[in-house]
Amino acid sequence: MSMDRLIENIVKTQNPSVVGLDPKLEYVPEFIKEKKFKKYDRTLKAAAKAILEFNKCIIDEIHDICPAIKPQAAYYEMYGYEGVKTLYKTIQYAKEKGMFVMTDGKRNDIGATMEAYAAAHLGLTDVGGEKIEAFGADALTVNGYLGSDGINPLLEQCKLYDKGIFVLVKTSNKSSGELQDLKIGDKTVYATMGDMCEKWGTEVMGKYGYSGVGAVVGATYPEQLAEMRAALPHTFFLVPGYGAQGGGAEGVSKGFDKNGLGAIVNSSRGVMCAYKKEECDEHDFAKAARREVIRMKEDIISYLPRIAFPE
Numbered sequence: 365m366s367m368d369r370l371i372e373n374i375v376k377t378q379n380p381s382v383v384g385l386d387p388k389l390e391y392v393p394e395f396i397k398e399k400k401f402k403k404y405d406r407t408l409k410a411a412a413k414a415i416l417e418f419n420k421c422i423i424d425e426i427h428d429i430c431p432a433i434k435p436q437a438a439y440y441e442m443y444g445y446e447g448v449k450t451l452y453k454t455i456q457y458a459k460e461k462g463m464f465v466m467t468d469g470k471r472n473d474i475g476a477t478m479e480a481y482a483a484a485h486l487g488l489t490d491v492g493g494e495k496i497e498a499f500g501a502d503a504l505t506v507n508g509y510l511g512s513d514g515i516n517p518l519l520e521q522c523k524l525y526d527k528g529i530f531v532l533v534k535t536s537n538k539s540s541g542e543l544q545d546l547k548i549g550d551k552t553v554y555a556t557m558g559d560m561c562e563k564w565g566t567e568v569m570g571k572y573g574y575s576g577v578g579a580v581v582g583a584t585y586p587e588q589l590a591e592m593r594a595a596l597p598h599t600f601f602l603v604p605g606y607g608a609q610g611g612g613a614e615g616v617s618k619g620f621d622k623n624g625l626g627a628i629v630n631s632s633r634g635v636m637c638a639y640k641k642e643e644c645d646e647h648d649f650a651k652a653a654r655r656e657v658i659r660m661k662e663d664i665i666s667y668l669p670r671i672a673f674p675e
């Protein structure tokens with residue numbers, strides 16, 4: 365199961381964090397942008413090429429100490445087809461380096477359309493009988509609020525191609541409670557969605573006790589992280605909101621199990637823009653990213669037991 369591969373990467377690196385590659389052009393150092401503008405003018409192609417170089421340099425610096433990346437599709441789509449090509453190349457490059465790739469697309473639809481999303485991001489696309497990998501991520505974030513019709517097509521691809529999904533349960537943003545905290549009977553909407561993840565996951569159980577259906581639970585809600593950890597023993601958490609959104613290491617520790625597993629914490633701006641925060645030479649941006657990955661890892665694991673496979 366794909367979540368098994370993620371867990372193996374986490375144990376190997378002793379690092380339960382993922383670097384979000386959400387590369388706004390303003391995060392890319394001037395020297396890279398200037399080079400690409402000179403060659404391609406100020407075009408979408410120049411932007412996409414600059415972002416690809418930025419991403420590859422960061423991946424080169426972190427792949428030995430960080431188990432995964434999470435490219436957010438929006439930051440590639442905004443550069444049109446050139447940006448989407450960069451998303452594909454980023455995914456392939458990180459996978460070649462042994463990293464687990466979770467595309468943050470928050471896709472949602474029903475039936476045939478969800479099958480198309482599933483083929484695009486996780487499975488294979490049929491081209492006249494020839495099956496071809498389109499994007500080839502290991503996992504995809506999805507919105508499960510359309511119910512099983514939106515999730516079943518993904519589960520099929522997860523089973524066939526050993527992939528995973530992370531379903532939005534309790535998101536990190538300030539207004540997430542407007543809907544997700546409402547009660548259905550005596551249960552919140554997010555807890556109900558959590559239960560659905562646990563149920564969907566029974567079809568795709570992995571060997572370390574976690575299924576291929578994970579949940580997104582924000583770092584900004586430690587109490588809900590603790591509640592969900594206790595309620596969803598087979599559901600692995602993707603925890604965004606550390607750092608730039610105010611989430612901290614002690615809070616995120618509530619999402620982990622007794623083996624220091626069960627969750628992976630995301631930081632995007634914190635890592636990509638570490639060189640700006642450090643005020644170091646922009647040529648050192650990738651080394652600054654590496655320093656931030658190490659700092660974040662040490663911060664988080666200081667609240668966890670030693671990360672180990674379950675006995």
Ligand SMILES: O=c1ccn([C@@H]2O[C@H](COP(=O)(O)O)[C@@H](O)[C@H]2O)c(=O)[nH]1
Pocket residue numbers: 384386436468534535536537580581582604605606607608609630631632633634
């Ligand atoms: O609840 C959610 C779900 C997804 N995200 C995404 O995570 C990153 C966070 O970026 P930072 O720069 O580390 O704040 C971004 O891609 C969001 O779209 C989230 O923040 N919260």
